[in-house]
Amino acid sequence: MSSPTRTGGGGTRTGSRAASETDTIISTATSAIASAITSATRNGGHNAASQTSSSAISSATSTSKGGNANNSGDNNAQTVLRNLQRWMLTNYPLFQWWLIGAMGGVLVLLYILSLARGYVRRRKSQSSGAGDNNPDLQDGEIVESGRDGVRSYRNVPAAVSTVWNKVLYRFTIPTSLDRTQRMNLGEAIFCVGYVVSCLMFGFINNEGGPNSFANRTGWLAYAQTPFIVGLAGKNNVISFVTGIGPEKLNVLHRTAGRSVLILSLAHTFAWVDLGLSAKHAIYTPATIWGCVALVSFFTTWLLSFRFIRKLCYEFFLISHISLICFFLAGCILHKKSAAYWIYPSFALWASDRVARLVRLVLLNRLWLSAVPSSSKSYTQATVQAYSDQTVKITMRRKMGWRAGQHCYLVVPGISRLPWEAHPFTLASAPAPRSRRAEGPDRSENELTFLVRARDGFTKRLLEHASHGEGGQDNVLAFVDGPYGMPPDLLEYSTVVLIGGGSGISYTLSQLSHIVQYHPIRASAVKRVCFVWVIRQHAHMLWVDDPLVDLLTVIPSGLDVQIKIFVSNTVSISSTLPVLTGESMEKSDDMKDISASSIKSSLSSTEISGITSPDNRLLRFPQVQVRNGRPDVPALIKEEVDISHGPVSVNVCGPNSLARTVRSTLTRNDITSWGGTLRGRPEVELHVEQFGW
Known part of the structure; x- marks a missing residue:
């Protein structure tokens, strides 16, 4: 390094002096601006902030030119740097929350606009009477919805919505090594x-190295803990004001947790680099509790991998809650001056648990448990084995819910732990009060769940039902719910419901809601295409009764088509031809299959050792049963082509089925900017999936 230039006389080091002057000016100015912002925020004085900033810069300039400017400038720069770090330590976590609030405000606005749009669609359909079945005539221009008409600027909002939905919600990226789990x-x-915002606020303006961000990353991690806990709760304000269900917020919950882990590790390694000595020594209580918090949170992350959640969900849940409690307690004892960020986490978790407990007591009338004869009907459920993999749960409760929502079931006699709660989608919709039978039980509704037995709780539930008389038994059960924010399908002209296996729970409840409330509420629905993919013909008996009840009360003006596809045709392969791919839609043989031949085959099918009764579904002309897998793209395109209004596509089933539907709705011949401008209907997608 070259020696500094010397001048005569006093021998002042010109290079060092110039650098010191510049550093002092910049540092003092930065501190002045920060102090001005803080002062302006507290006092509301913009002019005061400007004057403080200007005077500080002038003072820094004059000081740097004084006789002993070097020493005083260096000390002043260190003081300024410390003040700036304290300011960033306090304000950057707030900036992160302001950013979250701004994004939340955008989501709230979008939710309000969607509610307003649905209201307008329903009212427009009700006022028009005949709906949108005829071509629109506006300003002398005819545009046939669902067909290639003339471009119209009045369709620009729908075209923008089409591109928005297509880009953001149809294209997905894999989030697992096997590429089965994806996010849009x-x-x-x-x-x-x-994640980028957390890292940005944690690592920007770090001229001082680890000393600059060591504490700041820790404070940011503290500040984000209420956000993590809030997203994990089933009763949270975020879902209520944004219309995004807790099960979908779980993606952001995991992301926030991983971000806090990164910040915590950065905080730890920065202090290790600075040296754990004096009041930060490893044996001090503050450092010990910090290690407890970090180890607890890191272990929580390790035990949250998907394969562990699927292998032993009960263990994951208990360990998750226990370790997070250790993490929060460790954070409080590690830095008591920052504990005000942690207390809201306990408050949010406790409020969610209290709300669930209160709902559990009210829905199941647990205060009547002292009188068994009075409380029996409110704590009992019937479990019935429908096949070697499916069990049906029914109960009556005085509660209401929206079609597509889910509840948590607590079955002490089946669960290993008496407080275990497992989520299941409701396969029924609450009946309109005008259609309920008169009597003391008129305020009650029947809750139906179709559960696929896998391992653990569901497997034990199926075994319990199988050992009962006639394949069914009564159990003590408590219900907690409902939860979820499913869409209101009454605003769409055409509704496509696609379910795979036990995914029919969601689609059946939506179909029931549309049929029952079509003549009562303002509904824009003109056509419903109900698609169900099952493995065996015997599975049709799962929903034989509810579908028959719905088909007998279909109101006028509503066209319902039910298409059932049986992928495993071993039992009656000689009766029905097996079709796959495009031939599924093009074959004329399918139209010639007689209902009597199918019914005769179904009548002799064995289900868990019990001969199935005659299937009444096949008596209705709206019901079609086909062998093989459906050609999903052809089905959706057909419904979009014949629709004269907005279309809602809903899917609930295996990941492969959801991926096929998403991929189909990215095709330009189904949804595109130009097509929507020319009058093709707007298509929206809702995917109902549970993920642990």
């Missing part, structure tokens, strides 16, 4: 943006 582009952008 909208979720990915939101999660990446959140």
Whole structure:
């Protein structure tokens, strides 16, 4: 390094002096601006902030030119740097929350606009009477919805919505090594943006190295813990004001947890680099509790991998809650001056648990448990084995819910732990009060769940039902719910419901809601295409009764088509031809299959050792039963082509089925900017999936 230039006389080091002057000016100015912002925020004085900033810069300039400017400038720079770090330590966590609030405000606005749009669609359909079945005539221009008409600027809002939905919610990226788990582009952008903002506020303006961000990353991690806990709760304000269900917020919950882990590790390693000595020594209580918090949180992350959640969910749940409690307690004892960020986490978790407990007591009338004869009907459920993999649960409760929502079931006699709660989608919709039978039980509704037995709780539930008389038994059961924010399908002209296996729970409840409330509420629905993919013909008996009841009360003006596809045709392969691919839709043989031949085959099918009764579904002309797998793209395209209004596509089933539907709705011949401008209907997608 070259020696500094010397001048005559006093021998002042010109190079060092110039550098010191510049550093002092910049540092003092930065501190002045920060102090001005703080002062302006507290006092509301913009002019005061400007004067403080200007005077500080002038003072720094004059000081740097004084006789002993070097020493005083260096000391002043260190003081300024410390003040700036304290300011960033306090305000950057707030900036992160302001950013989260801004994004939340955008989501709230979008939710309000969607509610307003649905209201307008229903009212428009009700006022028009005949709906949108005829071509629109506006300003002398005819545009046939669902067909290639003339471009119209009045369709620009729908075209914008089409592109928005197509880009953000149809394209997905894999989130697991086997590529079975995926998230849409909208979720990915939101999660990446959140992580980037956390890292940005944690590592910008770090001229001082680890000393600059060591404490700041820790404070940011503290500040984000209420956000993590709030997203984990089933009763949270975020879902209520944004219309996003807790099960979908779980993606952001995991992302926020991983971000806090990164910040915590950065905080730890920065202090290790600075040296654990004096009041930060490893044996001090504050450092010990910090290690407890970090180890607890890191272990929580290790035990949250998907394969562990699927292998032993009960263990994951208990360990998750226990370790997070250790983490929060360790954070409080590690830095008591920052504990005000942690207390809201306990408050949010406790409020969610109290709300669930209160709902559990009220829905099941647990205060009547002292009188068994009075409380029996409110704590009993019937479990029935429908096949070697499916069990049906029914109960009556005085509660209401929206079609597509889910509840948590607590069955002490089946669960290993008496407080275990397992989520299941309701396969029924609450009946309108005008259609309920008169009597003391008129305020009650029947809750139906179709559960696929896998391992653990569901397997034990199926075994219990199988050992009962006639394949069914009564159990003590408590219900907690409902939860979820499913869409209101009454605003769409055409509704496509696609279910795979036990995924019919969601689609059946939506179909029931549309049929029952079509003549009562303002509904824009003109056509419903109900698609169900099952493995065996015997599985049709799962929903034989509810579907028959719905088909007998279909109101006028509503066209319902039910298409059932049986993928495993071993039992009656000689009766029905097996079709796959495009031939499924093009074959004329399918139209010639007689209902009597199918019914005769179904009548002799064995289900768990019990001969199935005659299937009444096949007596209705709206019901079609086909062998093989459906050609999903052809089915959706057909419904979109014949629709004269907005279309809602809903899918609930295996991941492969959901991926096929998403991929189909990215095709330009189904949804595109130009097509929507020319009058093709707007298509929206809702995927109902549970993920642990």
